[in-house]
Amino acid sequence: MTPDPLEALRLPIMPVEPRPEFTASLLRRLRGARAPAVGRGATVRYFVADLDAAVAFYRDDLGFDEELRPSPSFAMLYRGDLRLLLSVPGRAHALPDGTLPDPGGWNRIVVEVADLGAAVEALRGRGIRFRHEIVTGVGVRQALLEDPSGNPVELFEPLAGYHERAPRAAKEQPTPDLSTGEREDRR
């Protein structure tokens, strides 16, 4: 049956008090303009085999905050400006040929820590697996660990001079005082 386009006009009129932000955003949408992007930060999606184990790992071992877990196959966590989506592979993620995504690979989030040695020792003490322990590269020291599904996470500690190597980033923000340790900007 074709819906009657005038149907809505026959519904009883309900008084509503829309929030001002909602009204503003609705008006912009009605005028065909896009709402300004309010999102900040960056989003990364990881596939995991066991959602509970993954959420516990990122929350308890790496200091993420759990934001949402609306279903047994999806969770959203934050650490600073990083929004991490954890998905259990399922039909919604299958490619047209049926291929399902899986955890693993080498691409990874990079988590800055103030004292890499102490972080590695603490995590190893909790039974976390490392693909490699501390490697010293140009301007940084880093370690590569695995979440319970085998996804890589890189820990890195900038060495003196690292931020001068990124002139653009240095111009946009004051050089963080590394001696004070990890920035406490988690939400």
Place this chain on the structure above:
Amino acid sequence: MTTVSVRYIVNDIDAAIGFYTTRLRFELQMRPNDLFAMLRHGDLRLVLVRPVGPDGPAGGGAPMPDGTMQEPGGWNRFSIEVPDLAATVEELRRSGARFRNDIVTGTGGRQIIIEDPSGNPVELFEPILPCEAKLSRPAPS
């Protein structure tokens, strides 16, 4: 402003820089040599490295202690938000970009996976606003 860093393994630094700057509008921040580059897109800092063998320099592209080399690919990815996914995808397809799938509509938005020249996935995402999701739901009959 803080920055989120993600490291991707690529086979060819310059091909990757071309892809991320022209197709996905990243800004190149540095490319000190052909093993390493740093790009930026909003709050996302993308660090590209080319894997090296045991004789290569130490760092993000180095092999594991057992000799395993790092490689591109996999499924984990960062996500880039676009205002009009269909238009973006059409434009990218015309310029020859490779996609793993077609646009998929989920609970919170529409998404698609594009591949960089080394086969790394990037998710393009268009959020669906809650009011729109409600309006588009079929009326109960």
